Amino acid sequence: MKIKILFYVFFITILISGFILSGFTSKEVIKQNNSNGIKLPDNPIEGRFxxxxxGCINCHAINGSGGKKAKDLGEKVFFGNDYNLIADMWNHSSKMLKLMEENNISKEEFNAKEFRSLRLxxxxxxxxxxxxxIKSGKKLFVKMGCTHCHSVGNEKTNKIRLDKTGIYASPVYLAQTMWNHAIKMxxxxxxxxxxVPIFKDxxxxxxxSYIRAVSVYKSKNLKYMTPGNPVIGKKLFSDKGCFFCHNEKHIxxxxxxxxxxxxxTEIAGMMWNHSLEMEPAMQKFKIAMxxxxxxxxxxxxxxLYFSNKQQVNGSADIGRKILSEKGCINCHVSGNxxxxxxxxxxxxxxSEDEFFSDLWNHLPLMQKNLYFKNKSLPRLLPSDIKSLYxxxxxxxxx
Ligand code: HEC
Ligand code: HEC
Ligand code: HEC
Ligand code: HEC
Known part of the structure; x- marks a missing residue:
């Protein structure tokens, strides 16, 4: 099993979108809360460990790498807010626990820190x-009109060559370079x-991918970016003038x-698209691009991604009712x-994560002692979990 797990580690490490996913942290940055009370992570991907x-990886793959006994969690689009993941895990736990039992996989407990890492x-x-x-990229390169001014690969032209961009494995690098040249371009x-091309999806x-594939530079020289540190990003949001227009002046x-x-990359596309509209406002306020x-x-x-959280509604009053509706009260009374x-x-x-990990950790006990007899585990919506919390x-x- 160890070997199998190591094999997966390898894959997850190099997996996604040209980012280097091996440990990156910035120790000098202190974790901080942003204005809407969200505790930003400074290394969102550390939870892959x-x-x-x-043992999640024994059953669940991520974008194709990992176990095949259950759903690929890379395909599940959104675990965005704090309550979605625990609700999802809770509602599938009967199947999950049964499969664990059948396969002799021990159910691991979580502490709050681990649950938070996993969730993020x-x-x-x-x-x-x-x-x-690559194929769609090739078409886009023509369709978006890049070929009017650029070439890449072995083609001999006098156009501005983009091979240098192909050294970078991450599409964000392309977005970043284009952004820096936006006004000129x-x-x-x-x-x-x-x-002017508009980006979507x-x-x-x-x-x-296309530029990288045809670039004259050998792919073994590829340079990677890290997926991003939201704590550093928060500071950049002020330093680069985004805060001024988006929060201070409400432009x-x-x-x-x-x-x-x-x-x-979709968000990078949105930024590119609005670079056109930003220009007049920037001139008016004399802000440099x-x-x-x-x-x-x-x-x-x-x-931007981590501070953009969908709100889940809930209230303590509803929480109190849920305790009886969902049968929690059967055990959580005095003298049980x-x-x-x-x-x-x-x-x-x-923290919510402390609560989530407590809930998760006592699932087997609940299933065994109460619901396995004649009732099934009650379904909990994200809003139910928020109310309980x-x-x-x-x-x-x-
Ligand atoms: C023994 C196999 C097994 C293990 C180990 C396992 N799961 Fe699952 N998981 C399942 C099964 C089976 C389902 C329900 C069927 C499905 O959606 O594929 C499921 C469903 C889920 C879902 C809901 C998916 C959805 O579509 O909404 C989430 C989230 C989830 N698991 C997370 C985890 C996490 C996190 C771990 C590690 C702590 C884990 N699972 C460990 C088997 C497993
Ligand atoms: C009308 C001409 C024109 C079109 C069309 C155009 N660009 Fe550019 N591009 C430029 C100019 C001019 C520069 C700036 C070169 C400089 O600053 O030296 C540039 C710079 C760049 C750079 C930075 C190059 C570097 O090595 O620093 C990238 C990357 C780039 N363009 C990508 C694209 C892509 C992708 C497209 C298609 C979506 C595109 N461009 C469409 C004119 C164009
Ligand atoms: C000069 C003012 C100004 C500055 C500076 C500015 N923005 Fe904007 N931004 C706008 C305006 C105006 C819009 C809405 C334009 C539109 O609807 O396309 C916008 C829209 C956006 C959008 C959403 C686009 C969409 O498709 O809905 C994003 C994302 C964004 N800005 C990010 C940023 C970031 C990140 C920065 C800092 C690097 C920044 N903006 C700096 C004025 C600004
Ligand atoms: C079968 C009995 C049983 C049921 C039903 C039950 N619990 Fe528990 N719960 C326990 C026990 C026993 C503990 C003590 C921790 C342990 O042993 O896992 C506990 C612990 C907890 C804790 C941690 C308490 C602490 O002080 O940190 C929370 C939170 C909790 N339960 C919430 C719930 C909720 C919410 C429900 C209903 C959805 C529920 N429980 C249903 C038996 C149950």
Whole structure:
């Protein structure tokens, strides 16, 4: 089993979209809360170790690498908010636990930190996106009019060559370089009556894959970016003037409110598309077009992604009702045979993840002692879990 797991580790390490996923952290950056109270991670992908250590990978693959007994979790689009993942795991736990038993896989317990890492990692998969498609990239290169001014590969022309861009494995690098040249490019485009390309979906990935595939540089020299550090990204959001327009002057929309449940390259595409409209506003306020270097664009976009959370509704009152509706109260009363704490004495929890890991850890006990007999485990919606959490964390009279 060890060998098998190592094999998977290898895959997950090199897996996605030209990012280097091996450990990157920035120790000098202190974890901090952003304005809407979200604790930003500074290494969202560190949870891939938890995914492996806790044996999830024995049954679930990620984008094709890993076990095939259950759903590929790379395909599941959105574990965006704190409550989705635990609700999903909870609602599938009967099947999961049964399969674990049949396959002699021990059910691992979580602590809050591990659960948080896991959750952020699975959430990050949507952001990392899929690898680009070379064929579509080739078509796009022509269709988007890049060939008017550029060439790449062995073609002999006087056009501006893009081979250098092909050294970079990450499509964000292409987006970043284009962004830095946006004004120049768009000026030439307008003056020569060429339509400025608009990006949608993962077109940056496709284009980047194509450029990389035909670039004259050998692929073993590929340079990688890291997927982005939201904590650094938050600082860039102010430093590069985004905060000024989007939060201070409200010239652009509040980016925590628009749908950014998208991959990094899709978001890069949105930024590119709005670079056209930004220009007049920038002139008016005498702001220079921000330029990006190193890993900055990935850092910035990962900040946008992680601060853009869908809200889940819930209330402590509903939570109290759910305790009886879902049968929790059968055990969580005083004098119960399981020595479970009385519900009104449970909590408060330091974090949602502490609560989630407690819920997950006592699932087998619940299934065995109560529901396996004649009832099935009650389904919990993300909003139910939020309500329970709010109830356990309600203000108490001293
Ligand atoms: C013994 C096999 C097994 C293991 C180990 C396992 N799962 Fe599952 N998991 C399943 C099965 C079976 C389902 C339900 C059927 C399906 O959706 O494929 C499921 C469903 C899920 C779902 C819901 C998927 C959906 O479509 O909504 C999530 C999320 C999930 N598992 C996460 C995890 C995590 C995280 C771990 C590691 C802690 C884990 N699983 C470990 C077998 C397993
Ligand atoms: C109308 C001409 C024109 C079109 C069309 C055009 N570009 Fe450019 N591109 C430029 C100019 C001009 C520069 C700036 C070169 C410089 O600064 O030296 C540039 C620079 C770039 C760079 C940076 C090159 C480097 O090595 O620093 C990239 C990458 C790039 N373009 C990609 C694209 C892609 C992809 C397309 C198609 C979606 C495209 N361009 C369409 C004119 C164009
Ligand atoms: C000069 C003001 C200004 C600055 C500076 C600015 N933006 Fe914007 N931004 C806007 C405006 C205006 C829009 C809405 C334009 C539109 O609807 O396309 C917008 C839209 C966006 C969108 C959403 C586009 C869409 O498709 O909905 C994103 C993402 C974005 N900006 C990111 C950024 C980031 C990141 C920065 C910092 C690098 C930044 N913006 C800097 C003015 C600005
Ligand atoms: C079969 C009995 C049983 C049922 C049903 C049950 N629990 Fe528990 N619960 C326990 C026991 C026993 C513990 C003590 C921890 C342990 O041994 O796993 C516990 C612990 C907990 C804890 C951690 C308490 C702490 O002090 O940290 C929470 C939170 C919790 N349960 C919530 C729930 C919720 C919510 C439900 C209903 C969806 C529920 N439980 C249903 C038996 C049960």
């Amino acid at each position: 938890v995914f492996e250590q806790k 990692f699975l959430y990050d998969l949507r952001y990392l996106g899929k690898n680009g498609n 768009q000026t030439v485009q307008k003056s020569s009556n060429i339509k 993962d077109e940056f990935s496709d284009l980047s 652009g929309p509040d980016l925590t409110k628009i749908d950014l449940n998208k991959s990094v 921000p330029a990006f270097k190193g890993n900055e664009m990935a850092d910035l976009i990962s900040y 045979p399981y020595k479970a704490a009385e519900s009104k004495l449970i909590g408060p929890f330091n 709010l109830y356990f964390n309600r203000e108490r009279k001293k």
